[in-house]
Amino acid sequence: MSRTLQREGIWNTTISYAGILIGYVNTVLLFPNFMDEAEVGLTRLLLSISVMYAQFSALGFVNMSVRYFPYFRDNDKGHNGFLFLLLSVPLLGFILTTALFLLFKPAVVEYYSENSPLIIDYYYYLIPLSLFALLFNMFTAYLRSLYKTIVSSFVQDFLLRILTTVLISVYALGVMDFNTFVLLYIIVNSVGALVLVGYIIWLKQLFVKPSLAVLSIIPIREIFYYGFFTLLGNVSTTIITTVDQVMISAYSLSDNGIYTTAFFMTSAILVPGRSILKIAHPQVAEYWKEKNMNGMGSLYQNVTMINLIVGLLLFIGIWANIDNLYDFMPESYRSGKYVVLYLALARLVDLATSLNGAILATSEKYKWDLGFNMILAGLTIWTNWYFIPRYGIEGAAMASMISLVTMNLARLLFVKFIYHIQPFTWSALGITAIAAFALGASYLLPYLGNVYLDILVRSFLITTVYLSLALNLNIYPEMNAWLRKVIYGITGWKL
Numbered sequence: 001m002s003r004t005l006q007r008e009g010i011w012n013t014t015i016s017y018a019g020i021l022i023g024y025v026n027t028v029l030l031f032p033n034f035m036d037e038a039e040v041g042l043t044r045l046l047l048s049i050s051v052m053y054a055q056f057s058a059l060g061f062v063n064m065s066v067r068y069f070p071y072f073r074d075n076d077k078g079h080n081g082f083l084f085l086l087l088s089v090p091l092l093g094f095i096l097t098t099a100l101f102l103l104f105k106p107a108v109v110e111y112y113s114e115n116s117p118l119i120i121d122y123y124y125y126l127i128p129l130s131l132f133a134l135l136f137n138m139f140t141a142y143l144r145s146l147y148k149t150i151v152s153s154f155v156q157d158f159l160l161r162i163l164t165t166v167l168i169s170v171y172a173l174g175v176m177d178f179n180t181f182v183l184l185y186i187i188v189n190s191v192g193a194l195v196l197v198g199y200i201i202w203l204k205q206l207f208v209k210p211s212l213a214v215l216s217i218i219p220i221r222e223i224f225y226y227g228f229f230t231l232l233g234n235v236s237t238t239i240i241t242t243v244d245q246v247m248i249s250a251y252s253l254s255d256n257g258i259y260t261t262a263f264f265m266t267s268a269i270l271v272p273g274r275s276i277l278k279i280a281h282p283q284v285a286e287y288w289k290e291k292n293m294n295g296m297g298s299l300y301q302n303v304t305m306i307n308l309i310v311g312l313l314l315f316i317g318i319w320a321n322i323d324n325l326y327d328f329m330p331e332s333y334r335s336g337k338y339v340v341l342y343l344a345l346a347r348l349v350d351l352a353t354s355l356n357g358a359i360l361a362t363s364e365k366y367k368w369d370l371g372f373n374m375i376l377a378g379l380t381i382w383t384n385w386y387f388i389p390r391y392g393i394e395g396a397a398m399a400s401m402i403s404l405v406t407m408n409l410a411r412l413l414f415v416k417f418i419y420h421i422q423p424f425t426w427s428a429l430g431i432t433a434i435a436a437f438a439l440g441a442s443y444l445l446p447y448l449g450n451v452y453l454d455i456l457v458r459s460f461l462i463t464t465v466y467l468s469l470a471l472n473l474n475i476y477p478e479m480n481a482w483l484r485k486v487i488y489g490i491t492g493w494k495l
Contacts, residue, residue: 015150016271019157026164027264032257032329034172040257042118043185045249046129048242048260050189053101053130054137055238057094060231061086062141064223067362069145070289075205083142083207089227090138098127116253125186132190139196142205151199155192157271163188229370230361236373237357240380240403244396247384251392254332259393262336262343265325269314269347280355285362297421300355304423305431305476307351312435313466315344320442320458327451335393342397346404353423356411368414376407427475434475438466 031040065086072082105123112119140152167188171181200206245263249256280303287296318325319341326334360369380403387395416422442462448454470476 015153016157017268019161020268020271022158022161022165023264023267026161026168027261028325028328030165030168030172032261032333034168035178035257037254037257037332038116038118038252039178041116041249041253041255041260042122042257043182044260045119045245045253045256046122046126046182046186047189048245049126050130050133052235052238052242052246053097053126054133055234056231057097057130057134058090058137058231058234059093060227060229060234061090062137062234063230063361064227065138065141065145067226067285068223069142070285073145083205084209085223086138086142087135087208089224090134094131094134097130101127111250115251116249116256118253119249122182125182129186129189132193135193136196139193139200143196143200146203146205148199148203152196155195159195160189160192163191229367232370232374236370236377239377240373240400240407243377243380244384244388244400247388248393248396251388255393258333258336259339259396261329261333262339262393262397265318265340266344266347268318269311269344269351271310271314280358284355284358288362293419293421296359296419300359300421300423301425303355304352305425305427307354308348308428308431309470309476311348311351312431313438313463315348316435316439316442316466317459317462318344320439320462321455324451324455324458338394339397342394342401346401349405349408352428353408353412355423356408356415359415359419359421360411363419365414365418369411372407372410372414376403376410379403379406430473431470431475434466434469434473437469438462441465 031043035043065082069082108123109120136156140156143149143152164185167181167184170176171178176184197206245256245260248259280299283299284296287293287299322337322340326337357369360372380399383399383402384396387399389395391398412422439462442458445458445461448457
């Protein structure tokens with residue numbers, strides 16, 4: 001893995017985990033204790049629907065940026081009008097999607113009116129929220145193609161969360177009503193796109209002037225053809241990750257508040273994967289351009305090991321402290337305990353195979369990835385339809401686990417069969433065994449009588465056992481060298 005990739009990955013991961021800490025304050029301490037479950041469920045549902053709305057509007061152009069930008073890259077020529085193309089087509093898609101959004105309002109009202117009428121009151125708020133979500137996605141894709149990922153990570157994972165902390169804290173003082181809170185909440189979540197525009201201007205990369213050259217470098221028909229297929233793939237992926245919340249909310253916004261709180265508690269596990277993927281994705285595109293399969297295979301295995309090392313530590317840390325975390329929330333939220341387990345296991349599988357989606361999406365076989373996603377989107381809808389009425393929010397979590405595991409295993413086997421590369425080494429099995437041992441060690445520690453003390457001591461025990469074994473068994477030499485350097489710089493201890 002290149003030094004640039006490692007440096008960007010470390011910075012992205014550091015920013016993301018700082019944001020996760022703030023997110024835990026918001027999700028565990030503030031939202032559940034100052035809003036009722038239905039209000040929490042509404043705020044989460046608004047964001048989830050806006051994500052789906054933005055994916056429909058993008059028309060597949062987020063992935064198009066990563067795949068084709070290397071061919072347009074020319075700073076002196078304003079990247080040959082690429083940014084204009086990247087923005088203009090999704091904005092047209094947004095207009096079309098908004099027309100459908102307005103057309104289908106009666107069906108949405110009928111779907112939610114009986115059990116969750118609160119969402120109907122804020123239906124039109126979704127239009128501006130989704131527009132800014134779309135712009136943020138497109139500017140993030142453009143910056144990722146420029147290998148500038150740190151600021152977009154800072155905005156998404158840190159800035160927006162700290163602004164949300166301020167907003168919910170002010171709301172807790174009783175100086176605004178819930179309607180005002182939702183309006184300001186949407187404004188806060190729209191700030192990110194504006195910050196990225198300012199950053200792109202500062203980089204002197206805001207080349208929005210159209211250019212005829214954009215039509216000659218890569219046939220525009222090929223770009224739109226690719227965009228169409230990746231649109232279907234992205235929409236399928238969005239359905240897989242958000243349909244559970246949409247369907248739970250039809251039964252109860254309160255249940256969605258409990259479910260999405262559990263959902264967020266597992267989101268820390270995804271941070272290493274998302275941080276590394278932001279910079280690994282364009283690297284994969286470069287490898288395809290260079291036809292460098294050896295480099296691709298090496299990157300695939302390195303990304304998997306880094307993801308597993310960090311993700312497994314987070315998984316065992318969350319599950320060992322799960323009862324402590326629920327002590328900070330109203331008792332009703334404890335019904336989400338096993339939602340955390342099912343979703344956390346699904347996320348571990350997602351981490352271990354995270355690069356397979358990028359490999360397929362940027363390859364000549366991208367249509368196959370669409371096929372996987374469409375089949376699995378159907379599977380996700382069916383499993384949620386089947387499990388939610390029978391098992392409630394735990395059923396939704398089981399449905400998500402089945403879908404994510406199936407999707408990733410299918411991709412993994414396809415990449416292995418077609419391109420003869422796979423993400424696992426014996427070290428992956430070794431770090432999994434170490435994680436199981438560290439989790440087992442935590443169960444030997446009795447509850448210490450104080451939630452703060454118990455979290456501190458239990459987490460310290462897990463981390464010490466886990467890192468000591470990983471370092472001394474030399475599970476991943478590159479990571480071990482970095483950890484030894486960090487530990488020596490902090491403590492002066494040579495390991």
